[in-house]
Each structure stands twice: as C-alpha cells, then as structure tokens.
Amino acid sequence: MTMTPTTLKVNGKDVRMTLDPRTTLLDALREHLHLTGTKKGCDHGQCGACTVIVEGRRINSCLTLALMHDGDEIATIEGLGSADKMHPMQQAFVTHDGYQCGYCTPGQICSAVAVLEEIEAGIPSHVTEDLNKVAYSDAEVRERMSGNICRCAAYPNIIAAIRDVAEGDKA
Amino acid sequence: MKFDQPATLNPIDRARVVGKPVDRIDGPLKVAGAAPYAYERHDVAPNPAYGWMIGSAIAKGTINSIDTTEAEAAPGVLAVLTHANAGALGKGNMNTARLLGGPDIQHYDQAVALVVAETFEQARDAAKLVRVDYTQGQGKFDLLVGVKTAQPPKSVQGSPADTSVGDFDGAFKSAAVKVDQTYTTPDQSHAMMEPHATTAAWAGDKLTVWTSNQMVTWAVKEMAKTLKIAPENVQVVSPYIGGGFGSKLFLRADALLAALGARAVGRPVKVALARPQIPNNTTHRPATIQRLRIGATKDGVIQAIGHDVWAGDLPGGDVESAGLQTRLLYAGKNRKTTHRLAELDLPEGNAMRAPGEAVGLLALEVAMDELAEACGVDPVELRIKNDIQYDPEAGPKRPFSSRKLIECLQQGAERFGWSKRNPKPGQVREGDFLIGMGVAAAFRNNMAMPSGARVAIDGKGRITVSTDMTDIGTGTYTIIAQTAAELLGVNVSDVTVKLGDSSFPASAGSGGQWGANSSTAGVYATCMTLRGMLAQKAGFNAEDALFEDGMIKAAGKAIPLRDAVGREGISVDDKIEFGDLTERYAQATFGAHFCEVAVDRFTGEVHVRRMGGAFAAGRILNPKTARSQVIGAMTMGVGAALMEELVVDKRFGYFVNHDMAEYHVPVHADIPEQDVLFLDELDDKSSPMKAKGVGELGICGAGAAVANAIYNATGVRLRDYPMTLDKVIGGLAKA
Ligand code: FES
Ligand code: FES
Numbered sequence: 001m002t003m004t005p006t007t008l009k010v011n012g013k014d015v016r017m018t019l020d021p022r023t024t025l026l027d028a029l030r031e032h033l034h035l036t037g038t039k040k041g042c043d044h045g046q047c048g049a050c051t052v053i054v055e056g057r058r059i060n061s062c063l064t065l066a067l068m069h070d071g072d073e074i075a076t077i078e079g080l081g082s083a084d085k086m087h088p089m090q091q092a093f094v095t096h097d098g099y100q101c102g103y104c105t106p107g108q109i110c111s112a113v114a115v116l117e118e119i120e121a122g123i124p125s126h127v128t129e130d131l132n133k134v135a136y137s138d139a140e141v142r143e144r145m146s147g148n149i150c151r152c153a154a155y156p157n158i159i160a161a162i163r164d165v166a167e168g169d170k171a
Numbered sequence: 172m173k174f175d176q177p178a179t180l181n182p183i184d185r186a187r188v189v190g191k192p193v194d195r196i197d198g199p200l201k202v203a204g205a206a207p208y209a210y211e212r213h214d215v216a217p218n219p220a221y222g223w224m225i226g227s228a229i230a231k232g233t234i235n236s237i238d239t240t241e242a243e244a245a246p247g248v249l250a251v252l253t254h255a256n257a258g259a260l261g262k263g264n265m266n267t268a269r270l271l272g273g274p275d276i277q278h279y280d281q282a283v284a285l286v287v288a289e290t291f292e293q294a295r296d297a298a299k300l301v302r303v304d305y306t307q308g309q310g311k312f313d314l315l316v317g318v319k320t321a322q323p324p325k326s327v328q329g330s331p332a333d334t335s336v337g338d339f340d341g342a343f344k345s346a347a348v349k350v351d352q353t354y355t356t357p358d359q360s361h362a363m364m365e366p367h368a369t370t371a372a373w374a375g376d377k378l379t380v381w382t383s384n385q386m387v388t389w390a391v392k393e394m395a396k397t398l399k400i401a402p403e404n405v406q407v408v409s410p411y412i413g414g415g416f417g418s419k420l421f422l423r424a425d426a427l428l429a430a431l432g433a434r435a436v437g438r439p440v441k442v443a444l445a446r447p448q449i450p451n452n453t454t455h456r457p458a459t460i461q462r463l464r465i466g467a468t469k470d471g472v473i474q475a476i477g478h479d480v481w482a483g484d485l486p487g488g489d490v491e492s493a494g495l496q497t498r499l500l501y502a503g504k505n506r507k508t509t510h511r512l513a514e515l516d517l518p519e520g521n522a523m524r525a526p527g528e529a530v531g532l533l534a535l536e537v538a539m540d541e542l543a544e545a546c547g548v549d550p551v552e553l554r555i556k557n558d559i560q561y562d563p564e565a566g567p568k569r570p571f572s573s574r575k576l577i578e579c580l581q582q583g584a585e586r587f588g589w590s591k592r593n594p595k596p597g598q599v600r601e602g603d604f605l606i607g608m609g610v611a612a613a614f615r616n617n618m619a620m621p622s623g624a625r626v627a628i629d630g631k632g633r634i635t636v637s638t639d640m641t642d643i644g645t646g647t648y649t650i651i652a653q654t655a656a657e658l659l660g661v662n663v664s665d666v667t668v669k670l671g672d673s674s675f676p677a678s679a680g681s682g683g684q685w686g687a688n689s690s691t692a693g694v695y696a697t698c699m700t701l702r703g704m705l706a707q708k709a710g711f712n713a714e715d716a717l718f719e720d721g722m723i724k725a726a727g728k729a730i731p732l733r734d735a736v737g738r739e740g741i742s743v744d745d746k747i748e749f750g751d752l753t754e755r756y757a758q759a760t761f762g763a764h765f766c767e768v769a770v771d772r773f774t775g776e777v778h779v780r781r782m783g784g785a786f787a788a789g790r791i792l793n794p795k796t797a798r799s800q801v802i803g804a805m806t807m808g809v810g811a812a813l814m815e816e817l818v819v820d821k822r823f824g825y826f827v828n829h830d831m832a833e834y835h836v837p838v839h840a841d842i843p844e845q846d847v848l849f850l851d852e853l854d855d856k857s858s859p860m861k862a863k864g865v866g867e868l869g870i871c872g873a874g875a876a877v878a879n880a881i882y883n884a885t886g887v888r889l890r891d892y893p894m895t896l897d898k899v900i901g902g903l904a905k906a
Contacts, residue, residue, distance in 0.1 A: 001246070020292050022292040022296075023292060027291060027292075030211070031290075031291060034213045035204075036204065036207065036208075036210075036211035036213070037203065037204015039204075039208075039365070040443070041364045041413075041446070041831070042366075042446040042830065042831045043445065043446060044447070044830060044831070044832065046831035046832040047364065047446075047831050077202075077203065077204035078204055078205075081202075082203050083199035083203040083205050084199070086199060086202060086203065090199075090202035090203060091202075093202045094198040094199060094202055095194065097194070097195065097198075097795050097798075097799045099198075099201055099202070100414075100644030100645070100796075100799055100800070101364065101365070101411075101412060101413045101414040101415075101643055102197070102200075102201030102202075102206055102413070103208065103363075103364040103413025103414060104364045104413075105201050106202075106204040109202060142839040142840045142842075143839075143840050146838040146840040147838075148838075149831065149836060149838055150364070151361075151362050151364050151414050151416070151807075151836060152364075152644045152799075152803045153802065153803040153804075153805075153837060153842065154802075155802075155806065155838075155839050156802060156842065156845050157799060157802075158839070159839070
C-alpha cells in the first residue's frame with residue numbers, strides 16, 4: 001500500500017500523518033494519535049462507540065477512511081473537555097450516572113452534543129411531528145440517540161443528562 | 172476476618188458515607204475518554220504489534236493442514252501462529268473448549284491462528300491469505316434433537332441436577348387447578364460494548380497482560396495453566412472493563428493469543444476480537460426448553476410445583492441452571508426440579524448475567540401468570556399467597572436470612588398503579604394500541620466469596636485501597652472508597668482506589684452479583700485490622716475508638732488520623748472469609764417487576780411504556796450506582812423478552828446473526844422511564860456490610876413482566892422467546 005500523507009485538524013490542532021490508505025478515521029485517532037477516548041465497539045457502524053464530530057456533524061469514525069478527511073475539522077471527546085475541566089455534557093453524565101462501564105460513553109457524549117445542535121438547527125427526525133417546529137423532547141433525543149448502543153443500558157440516565165444540558169442551554 | 176456469625180451493630184451502621192448516592196469517583200476519567208481499556212495501553216506497552224485472530228470455518232472436524240506461506244510473505248507480517256507452532260499448551264479448568272483449536276475443531280470460530288503484523292490493516296489483510304484445509308465432521312446442533320438423548324449433569328452449580336420433595340406426581344394429578352406448559356428461550360449473547368481485548372508483553376520469563384477480565388485471580392491461574400508456566404510469572408492487569416455480563420469471567424482467546432504472539436515476536440502484541448467473531452468464538456447463554464407444571468387449590472395455593480429444564484452445551488460443559496429458583500421461590504409441599512444436558516457442538520455455553528434465574532424466571536413467572544388467570548386470583552396476590560419464609564425443600568430449619576418479597580410486591584404495585592390494571596386481557600385500547608400491564612417476581616441467589624484488600628495510609632493521611640477486584644461498570648471504585656471512608660472517618664475524596672491488578676491482594680472478582688458485598692466486606696475486614704493498629708498506636712482501646720472527621724477519638728481525646736499513622740505511613744493486607752451462613756440460611760435477593768406495554772394491533776409491535784420495580788437486596792451501598800445496575804439489567808430483560816436471539820444455523824453449527832446489526836439489543840428508543848425502589852433492608856447474615864448484590868437481580872423476572880403485559884394487552888400468550896412482532900401478530904390474527 002502506498003503510504004499517503006494526510007492532515008487532519010483534530011481538536012483545533014493540525015496533525016500531519018502518513019497513513020496506510022486502509023486506515024479508518026477511528027484507527028488514525030486511536031492507534032496513530034493515541035486519542036483512545038474514541039472507542040471501537042464493532043468497527044462496522046453498528047454501535048456508535050466511535051462517534052466523533054467531523055465538520056460539525058457526528059459520524060461513525062469506523063465507517064470512514066482517514067484519508068477522506070484531509071483538511072477536515074474533527075472534534076473528539078478529548079476536545080470537548082478533560083477529567084479536570086469537563087464539558088457541561090460530560091459533567092451532566094457524571095451527575096446523572098449516565099454510564100456504567102464507560103465504554104460507550106465518549107460516543108454517547110459526542111452524539112449528545114451534536115444532537116442538541118441538530119435540534120437547535122431545526123433538523124427533523126423520524127419522530128418529529130411538525131417539520132417546521134423542531135424542538136427538544138425526550139422522544140426526539142431517544143430517537144436521535146438510538147445509534148449509540150449502551151449495553152449497560154444507562155438510557156434513562158443519559159436522557160436525564162441530555163435534558164439537563166438542553167434546559168441549561170435555554171436558561 | 173472470618174464471617175461465621177451474624178453481624179451485630181458495627182461501624183458501617185453509622186452510614187455516613189456508605190448508602191449515599193455518591194457520584195462515581197472514576198466518572199470524570201470515563202466521560203473524558205481518559206480511562207485506559209485493554210487495547211489502549213500505549214502508556215505501558217508502546218509500539219505494539221497487532222494480532223488478528225482467525226476463527227475456524229467449520230464447527231466440528233479436523234484441520235488437515237494450514238498453509239501460512241503467503242500470509243507470512245505479506246507486507247508487515249511478523250508471525251503466523253497456529254497449533255502447529257504455538258508450542259505445547261494446556262487447557263484451563265474453566266473453558267470447555269481449547270482457546271487455540273487444531274488439529275481437532277470443537278466449535279465454529281474457535282481460534283485456529285493468529286496473524287501478527289506491524290499494523291492492524293496488515294494483520295487483517297494477511298489473515299485472508301492463510302489457507303486452512305479442513306475435514307468437516309458430523310456435528311450436533313439442534314437442541315430439539317439433542318433433548319432426546321439428554322443426560323442428567325453431574326451437578327448444577329454445585330447442587331444436584333434433580334430434587335424432589337413429597338409426591339409431586341400425585342399432588343399435581345389431584346390438584347384442582349393445573350398449569351402445564353413448555354417455554355423456550357433462545358441462545359443469547361452478552362454483547363458487551365468493549366470487545367474482548369488484550370495487550371501482552373514479556374520481560375524474560377514474566378508475562379504481563381493488560382486485558383479486559385472480570386476475575387483477575389482466575390485469569391492468572393488459567394493463563395499459567397494454559398501456557399504451562401508458573402502463576403508467579405503472570406501478571407494480569409484489568410483496571411477498566413467495557414462491560415462483561417459474564418462474557419469476561421474466564422481467560423479467552425484474545426489473552427492467550429496475545430501472550431503467544433508477544434512471545435513469538437519479542438515485543439508487545441495486542442489482540443481484540445472483531446465484533447463478528449465474538450458470539451461464536453466466546454461464550455453465550457445457552458438456549459433452554461422448560462416445562463412448568465403447577466398444581467394449586469381453586470384459590471391459588473400451590474400444592475405441587477415442578478420445573479424440568481433441558482439445555483445444551485459442548486461435551487464436558489454445563490447445563491443452564493434454569494430450575495434453581497423454583498427450588499426456593501414459592502411454597503408447595505410437593506415439588507420437583509430436573510435438569511438435562513444435551514451434548515451439542517455449538518460454541519461454548521456459559522454464564523451470562525444471572526445464569527439460571529434470568530431464563531428460569533422467564534418460564535416460571537409466566538406460568539405463575541397463567542395460574543393466576545386460571546384461578547381468577549390477581550397475579551400480585553397469587554405470589555403473596557405462595558410466599559414462604561424458609562427454603563421449601565429443606566424445611567423450616569433453613570430460614571431465609573431475609574426475604575421481603577411480599578413487601579416488594581405490595582410497594583411496587585402501589586407505586587406502579589397496579590390497581591388500574593384490567594384483569595381481563597385485550598380490553599384497554601388507545602387508538603391503534605392495546606395496553607396491558609404485567610408483573611413478575613424477581614429472585615436471585617446471594618453468594619459470598621473470600622476477598623482481600625490492602626489499605627495504606629501515607630504520612631499525609633491519604634488513603635489508598637488496592638485489591639485485584641474489578642469494576643465492570645458496577646461502581647466498585649466508588650463503593651470501595653465509600654467503605655474505606657466510612658470506616659476510617661474520612662471523606663471519599665481522601666481515598667484512592669486501585670483495582671484490577673494481580674499484584675494486589677486477591678479479591679472476589681465480579682461475577683454472580685457477589686462482587687459488591689464480598690469485595691467491600693474484604694475492605695471492611697482490612698480497615699478493621701488497620702483501625703485496631705491505629706487505635707493502639709494512639710494509645711486507645713480499639714473498641715472505644717471512634718473514627719470520624721479525620722480523627723481518632725476516645726476517652727475525651729481526639730488525635731488526627733495523620734498523627735496516629737506517623738510520617739512513615741502504614742499499610743495492611745487482610746481479607747474476609749465466609750463460614751457456613753450461606754448454608755445455614757437460604758440467602759437471596761428479591762424484587763417485583765411491573766411493566767406496561769402498548770401493542771400495535773396491526774403490526775404486533777410492542778412498545779414498553781413504563782417499567783417499575785421494588786427490590787430488597789440488603790444494604791444498598793450506593794443507591795445511585797445500584798439503581799443504574801438495576802435499570803441496566805431490567806433493560807437486558809426487555810431485550811430477552813422482545814428481541815435477543817442468536818439464530819442457529821443447524822446445518823453448519825454456528826450463530827448466524829453474530830454482530831450488533833443483527834443481534835438486536837435495546838437502544839434508547841426502546842426504553843422508557845424506569846422507576847426503582849429499594850426497600851430498607853439490612854441482612855446481618857450476608858456479611859459485615861449487611862449488603863447483597865443487585866447487578867443481576869434486575870434482569871431476573873424483568874422479561875416475564877413484559878411477557879405478561881403483552882398477554883394482558885392482547886390476550887396473546889406467547890411461550891417462545893423472544894416475543895417478536897411476527898409471533899405477536901400471529902397470535903392477534905387468531906384471537
Ligand atoms: S465502532 Fe463504529 S459504530 Fe461501532
Ligand atoms: S456504559 Fe457500558 S455500554 Fe454504555
């Protein structure tokens with residue numbers, strides 16, 4: 001395989017890498033940049049553990065090759081906050097016990113942050129009743145978060161955390 | 172400390188820290204993505220090579236040859252390991268099939284090779300170049316066929332395969348009301364989110380594996396036995412585990428192959444199972460066929476209760492112990508249980524969250540619902556009527572240590588609004604939906620395991636607890652910190668907890684919902700020893716000394732803990748061991764599940780609208796993390812009721828739907844609000860903590876409550892799990 005140079009903007013920093021073209025964005029983050037906060041649960045787009053925010057939209061980083069994101073802005077869980085300086089969504093997950101084993105958690109949090117932005121931007125979902133009035137509801141969030149599996153099943157706690165942040169945003 | 176007499180008033184009863192809903196102390200690391208899991212140990216095992224496991228393409232038979240030449244010549248490949256070059260291997264006591272197969276193959280996707288390469292992509296691609304030539308044997312894959320020659324197993328979780336009291340046949344025959352039904356549950360997969368993964372490195376003779384394993388002490392022994400090396404030369408490190416549910420109780424192929432690979436290439440090697448390999452390579456919960464016979468008086472008093480169980484496993488494996496709860500849950504003078512094991516050549520069956528009860532109650536608690544209807548007695552009332560305060564097989568000489576099933580049923584019913592349920596099925600409609608409510612009892616045995624810990628206080632007064640105990644999402648870090656803080660009179664933030672390293676004292680590990688009670692009891696025992704030493708140093712009588720606010724207080728004096736410790740610090744190792752209280756008393760946890768469903772009367776789709784439960788499980792060490800355990804388990808119960816099923820290819824002997832797209836588990840949209848009530852209970856026979864487990868109790872009965880709600884909603888009685896919409900709609904069409 002021809003090694004190919006790529007530049008990703010990860011959490012605000014330009015990182016130059018020379019990659020095997022088969023490298024997924026997920027493995028570029030985890031194995032090359034050692035940003036292991038983004039998890040690999042299935043490597044097949046089935047679980048959501050690898051969710052990151054690329055150019056403002058959440059995607060499964062296992063389903064895309066790193067080379068396809070040359071120049072793209074990528075936000076990972078490490079970019080949202082740290083254990084000492086948590087993002088409000090991270091703090092809400094701690095407060096509401098929105099996890100157990102913690103393995104799906106970074107993906108849930110990245111997804112949750114993006115979901116609130118999607119609702120804010122008026123993007124409808126399968127359960128939106130009036131396409132012209134997209135607003136926060138628990139049902140909207142459950143629907144939109146359903147690509148993020150939590151086998152520990154902290155679901156009601158995750159919803160409580162997201163609701164908390166959504167209400168805080170409005171206040 | 173040996174716990175062989177019921178606990179009396181002790182320092183845990185102060186409950187200043189224990190029993191409080193403390194946020195997880197490992198939470199900030201987890202939400203920041205900074206907790207290192209097994210495949211992420213760039214910090215301690217830099218520059219690893221990557222291993223890719225190859226699984227057998229046949230379920231039974233022999234490998235004639237493996238041609239690795241092309242793979243070995245592929246770019247970046249460092250080694251290809253097979254049974255032919257891996258060296259002599261033993262087999263651990265706990266896995267039924269060998270972790271590296273060949274030349275004989277025991278099940279589909281049994282590991283047959285490991286490709287080690289510089290990069291993940293190279294290893295994965297080179298694996299496709301390994302040519303394995305098999306001779307396929309004749310396998311047995313159909314449980315329905317297997318039951319015809321099924322045999323009683325030697326034992327069922329250490330107890331006899333069959334039990335019998337009184338005259339079951341006679342009493343059942345003459346009973347006024349009878350239920351005689353057969354229920355089936357499919358093979359199920361743990362589907363924890365973190366795949367089995369290990370990073371391994373050797374330093375001379377010494378092996379270190381950073382792995383994802385619930386039982387560190389077992390893993391050391393099993394690894395040593397399999398590699399034929401001394402246990403002293405094996406270190407197992409497992410501080411964060413991305414879910415286990417029983418799937419990571421034992422040494423698995425990832426750990427063995429990583430160790431073999433690292434030895435072969437002389438540098439760290441890491442191996443994670445690919446998601447589609449997990450269901451067939453690792454263990455699963457075996458399918459069951461269960462016949463329930465309950466005979467009762469006209470008003471629902473059980474006269475005879477019988478539970479017959481058939482399940483399959485590999486030769487040498489165990490039966491799913493689905494009849495065990497029926498020995499203990501309800502009264503009835505005439506009773507019998509049987510277990511029969513069918514030899515199958517499917518992948519290895521083994522423990523999954525609440526082995527036995529989780530599927531046993533899917534049958535028993537639906538049979539109870541059927542009995543309630545046949546007698547015209549409310550299902551809550553029926554269970555209350557048949558409560559018993561002692562082991563019904565052993566008699567009054569073996570009472571329950573504590574048993575609040577009736578209170579759980581009553582308080583749970585009250586909170587849920589059970590009185591609004593229409594007992595006649597199919598009556599409540601909302602638009603296109605049929606609405607119904609169901610109840611089921613929850614029961615899970617309580618086990619206790621010896622557990623050790625080291626508690627150290629440094630010269631600054633900072634406390635560190637170390638134990639090889641694991642936190643699989645259960646909240647262990649936090650409840651151990653709470654326990655130490657309670658006993659030493661400090662804040663949770665003054666305590667550091669280090670887990671999951673075999674260089675720490677051996678613990679109970681995480682399994683069978685014994686972890687929380689046993690491991691905190693080990694910390695209790697160690698802290699009590701330490702208290703004695705500190706009191707003595709301070710010149711106090713240990714019994715009189717009060718540890719609070721960072722001080723040791725006695726006889727009107729108070730000395731800061733730090734001063735008593737001294738500048739050089741102090742450290743002590745101790746452990747808890749358990750006597751025969753679990754034999755003298757039946758020990759179990761109890762609960763009641765309630766569920767409301769809405770069933771689409773045109774599509775048969777089931778929506779779980781509300782779930783609620785009341786549980787009695789001794790002292791609840793941390794209601795926040797305990798509640799999470801319970802709702803997580805309730806959700807797994809919804810999965811069992813509605814969607815989870817490993818589909819068997821009976822021709823080729825493997826699970827067809829072996830990934831997360833096809834093995835369905837509940838997602839956000841499936842799960843509504845879940846209400847959990849913990850009853851006040853202290854069990855003085857369980858441990859000095861007076862606690863019991865909750866991690867498995869929540870799944871026990873949850874699925875049956877869903878099933879019973881479906882019946883109440885629709886009048887469709889299904890006995891074949893999971894209750895997918897095709898089955899529901901099939902019933903609706905007939906109704
Ligand atoms: S790892 Fe990407 S969706 Fe599962
Ligand atoms: S916290 Fe374990 S899978 Fe979500």
